[in-house]
Amino acid sequence: MSVLEMKVPSPGESITEVEIATWLVKDGDYVEKDQPIAEVDSDKATLELPAEQSGVITLKAEEGDVVQVGQVVCLIDMDAAKPSGSAAPAAEAPKQEEAPKAAEPAKQEAPAPQPATQPVAAATQTYATGAPSPAAKKILDEKGMDASQVSGSGRDGRITKSDAELAAVPALGG
Known part of the structure; x- marks a missing residue:
């Protein structure tokens, strides 16, 4: 089972922590690579966090949590099959929330x-x-x-x- 640990990237030179403002996906959703999955707020800006790989996401932080740069905020199961048929529109729903x-x-x-x-x-x-x-x-x-x-x-x-x-x-x- 290939699971990717997604860590908070550094949004800037002197920033050590960010707040999870909004999750754009739900726990268990299938995400595509580069799909925005969360919005994070730092002292200086609000940034979108894109999925690093395609797969089923497991959230490890809640909205409003303050997390350190480099901390794991979600896991992506890259072996999970992409849902077909009725589940596919659910994966596209976060794009409307951009x-x-x-x-x-x-x-x-x-x-x-x-x-x-x-x-x-x-x-x-x-x-x-x-x-x-x-x-x-x-x-x-x-x-x-x-x-x-x-x-x-x-x-x-x-x-x-x-x-x-x-x-x-x-x-x-x-």
């Missing part, structure tokens, strides 16, 4: 009544709506375009780098 927690309630409520999606979309107007990300702003400046000429597809209508790259330069009228 979005920040603030967005989750809107995602869970939106599928129920279709008309409710319109007010939810209008309610997500924030300071970022229509604002370009730094990378998108640079691209728009290079194209000589204003952010108001581009519709954003990012979170809350933010203009992403991709939006800026795909934006067509307006034709000069004469």
